[in-house]
Amino acid sequence: MINAISPWLLNTNSELNRLLPRPAIERTALDYRFNIYMMGDSCWLVASWPKGSRIAFRLAYSPGDEFNLKVKETADGLSVGGNCLLGKYQINIQLPSAERPVLRMTTSLVPVSPLLFPFWPRDIVPLGAADSDLLALGKVHVQQVGSRSGQLYFSLTRPSAGSVLYLQNLTALADYNQQTETSAANTVAGEWPEIGFALPPTIKNKPLEAGKAYVLSDAFVAFSQEVPANEPAMVKQYLDLLAAIYLALPRPETTYKPWPDILKKGLADLIDSPGCWSQVDGNHYFNAYVCDYATPPEIMVQLAVLLPLQDYAEWSGSTVEVIEKIRRGLPAFYDEKLGTILRWHPKLADQLEGEEEQKKPLTMDSWYLHHPLLNLSRLALKGDEIAKKLFLDSLEFSIKVAHHFKYQWPVFYKIDTLEVLKAETQPGKGGEKDVPGLYAHVMMQAWELTGKKRYLQEAEKAAQKLHGLGFELFYQANNTAFSAGALLRLYKATKKEQYKNLSYLCLANIFKNVQLWDCNYGHRQNVPSFFTLFPLSDAPYSAVYEEQEVFCAFHDYLRHAETEEIEPSVRLLMAEYIRYLSDRAVYYYPPMLPKEALQEKPKIGEVDPRLWIALEDLHDGWEQNGQVGQEVYGAGNAFGILPRHYMQVPDAGLMIYTDYPVYGFAPKKRPPVKFRLAGDGRITSRLMVVKTGDKLPDIEVIVKGQQEPLKGKPAKGGHLEFLVPGNAEVTIKF
Numbered sequence: 001m002i003n004a005i006s007p008w009l010l011n012t013n014s015e016l017n018r019l020l021p022r023p024a025i026e027r028t029a030l031d032y033r034f035n036i037y038m039m040g041d042s043c044w045l046v047a048s049w050p051k052g053s054r055i056a057f058r059l060a061y062s063p064g065d066e067f068n069l070k071v072k073e074t075a076d077g078l079s080v081g082g083n084c085l086l087g088k089y090q091i092n093i094q095l096p097s098a099e100r101p102v103l104r105m106t107t108s109l110v111p112v113s114p115l116l117f118p119f120w121p122r123d124i125v126p127l128g129a130a131d132s133d134l135l136a137l138g139k140v141h142v143q144q145v146g147s148r149s150g151q152l153y154f155s156l157t158r159p160s161a162g163s164v165l166y167l168q169n170l171t172a173l174a175d176y177n178q179q180t181e182t183s184a185a186n187t188v189a190g191e192w193p194e195i196g197f198a199l200p201p202t203i204k205n206k207p208l209e210a211g212k213a214y215v216l217s218d219a220f221v222a223f224s225q226e227v228p229a230n231e232p233a234m235v236k237q238y239l240d241l242l243a244a245i246y247l248a249l250p251r252p253e254t255t256y257k258p259w260p261d262i263l264k265k266g267l268a269d270l271i272d273s274p275g276c277w278s279q280v281d282g283n284h285y286f287n288a289y290v291c292d293y294a295t296p297p298e299i300m301v302q303l304a305v306l307l308p309l310q311d312y313a314e315w316s317g318s319t320v321e322v323i324e325k326i327r328r329g330l331p332a333f334y335d336e337k338l339g340t341i342l343r344w345h346p347k348l349a350d351q352l353e354g355e356e357e358q359k360k361p362l363t364m365d366s367w368y369l370h371h372p373l374l375n376l377s378r379l380a381l382k383g384d385e386i387a388k389k390l391f392l393d394s395l396e397f398s399i400k401v402a403h404h405f406k407y408q409w410p411v412f413y414k415i416d417t418l419e420v421l422k423a424e425t426q427p428g429k430g431g432e433k434d435v436p437g438l439y440a441h442v443m444m445q446a447w448e449l450t451g452k453k454r455y456l457q458e459a460e461k462a463a464q465k466l467h468g469l470g471f472e473l474f475y476q477a478n479n480t481a482f483s484a485g486a487l488l489r490l491y492k493a494t495k496k497e498q499y500k501n502l503s504y505l506c507l508a509n510i511f512k513n514v515q516l517w518d519c520n521y522g523h524r525q526n527v528p529s530f531f532t533l534f535p536l537s538d539a540p541y542s543a544v545y546e547e548q549e550v551f552c553a554f555h556d557y558l559r560h561a562e563t564e565e566i567e568p569s570v571r572l573l574m575a576e577y578i579r580y581l582s583d584r585a586v587y588y589y590p591p592m593l594p595k596e597a598l599q600e601k602p603k604i605g606e607v608d609p610r611l612w613i614a615l616e617d618l619h620d621g622w623e624q625n626g627q628v629g630q631e632v633y634g635a636g637n638a639f640g641i642l643p644r645h646y647m648q649v650p651d652a653g654l655m656i657y658t659d660y661p662v663y664g665f666a667p668k669k670r671p672p673v674k675f676r677l678a679g680d681g682r683i684t685s686r687l688m689v690v691k692t693g694d695k696l697p698d699i700e701v702i703v704k705g706q707q708e709p710l711k712g713k714p715a716k717g718g719h720l721e722f723l724v725p726g727n728a729e730v731t732i733k734f
Helices: 007-018 170-180 231-248 259-272 299-316 321-327 366-381 385-404 435-450 453-466 477-494 497-512 544-560 568-588 636-645
Strands: 025-029 032-039 042-048 053-061 070-073 077-083 087-094 103-111 124-129 137-143 150-158 160-168 188-191 194-197 214-224 277-280 283-286 363-365 412-414 420-422 646-649 654-658 673-677 684-691 700-703 713-715 719-725 729-733
Touching: 007 032, 007 042, 007 124, 025 070, 025 077, 032 077, 042 087, 053 087, 053 103, 053 160, 053 214, 124 150, 124 194, 137 188, 137 231, 150 188, 150 194, 150 231, 160 194, 160 231, 170 214, 214 231, 231 497, 231 568, 259 568, 259 636, 283 299, 283 321, 299 321, 299 366, 299 544, 299 636, 363 366, 366 385, 366 435, 366 477, 385 435, 385 453, 435 453, 435 477, 453 477, 453 497, 477 497, 477 544, 497 568, 544 568, 544 636, 568 636, 636 646, 646 673, 700 719
Parallel strands: none
Antiparallel strands: 025 032, 032 042, 042 053, 053 124, 070 077, 077 087, 087 103, 103 214, 137 150, 150 160, 160 214, 188 194, 277 283, 363 412, 412 420, 646 654, 654 684, 673 729, 684 719, 700 729, 713 719
């Protein structure tokens, strides 16, 4: 079936076929042929597969004009430039090579006068075979949603040529967006065959300045000659193409953030701020949001903070009194009659007014049953007897619900009758599709805790329901990440390849929902956003709680994968998400943001710009942040980062920080310190020797395979900074 098309596409297809023998220039790279054509008001680059199929990329556009730009060959590609009615165009093209198998096309314009762009055409036209006027048929697997990556992943199915991942480096458009007060959201999309990137229209009468250069496009394209035959092949192809583009993409620099100091501020505000607390029956509970007294305490909120606090207490060897305060109140959430924990505190559940669908006493959001069970199981495996009892006593109910819904959960149901209250997220979209993976994780935890094979079998039954969901699997980011970890563990337990492939499916869904660009305009200027992850598939903002949990889940996945053969693209992308989260997570705290970037009257509770309690939500640059509220259950942010990225060497008066995860560090072993970094050796990570005593001793950092020790750079605070390749074995002598 061919979708309806415009006259412009028909004319472009016909004209390019007519011009086929007369390109302005032709080059070949990695068996692909690249031709440049000047066609009326557009300049095109046509890429041809070895088997003859073609796709055209619009490099420049000047409505009603006649292009006659000059083309020059360069060391790694082509340079196209010249004047037109709009001004002066400059186009730089880097052709793919064995070292960098990615096409890059960058277009800049210096306007001749102040310019408004009320319309701009999309820049990709699939042309089909060279000897036919039949348009190409294809399928779009992934496209940009909101302010996620400016990506388009599609396959050409007539003629069967292969697949393409197109990614627009939206970071490069910051000057355009700032000047025109436009957003880069929803700029890469379209319905087949009219697809690609289109500049956001300038509808606020904010023109581009005359005489100033603006980047109008910075596109990266990775090609494959394969049309994936099945879901696992599609997932691996997407991850491999994404990793190839990622390595070619200009990536922002990170900086060291002093997480020990940040944690101290956050812990003090968490404990001392009355707005973070409620009291019921003599027990203390965290509010979900600062000064949110209308909503009863939720068990998910208590555990979402308790687990990171426990991680920090174990790492630091200190007593964190607030942990015991929260633990004492957990049994109140258990319902003896139903045989399960409940979402809301039973004593206050009747106060719910139903202003939101899920805010009713016996309404259960499907993932809200399993997420607290998962955290209880993690506490139980650490030896917590209260958590162990609550977890084991609730397991039968959890299994009953899974069987009732046949391992395919709706959005909302009544916990007492299991009546479905809301079956689908949207009509025809199904329910919470990643909950089978979350349930499988709970069952894997139960198997580890009890050794009963019944739970392993339950995990396998649930995992089967993830087959065939493709890029629609993702409901909520943290649950999809937990699913990936459960499936990897299921693979390790059973040696069934399908579970490893399903774990990749979960990860591909996560990386589909990230932002591989820096929103450096409006309120987000100088506030890093590269590699941000969005909590829901259609969420308009990123959220601290989901990001922190994905961060921890990725650490866990890589730990389980340490001795396993997994895709290099997976190791690369997971480690890089962790690296960037460690850099930018501090900007969820209101004191790190300008006051004008904060919402004064959020949806829930209050926003106190002085508190080191994270905002739930960070938005596109033209929107204020904290519109939902200041999220107490996002307080695990610093408590999750510190224990995973700081290695203590107290006898030497120092800590070792890395922004990649590490394997093999033994905290009680005598010097020298040895460990191995995760990640990819083609990317450099940061290693900081952090001073905790009066002064640092003499330090020598040695990377296995390199003859000379690394040279460190003095850093603020008396620390010492080193740049180390990923996947390196490191020895530190002092």
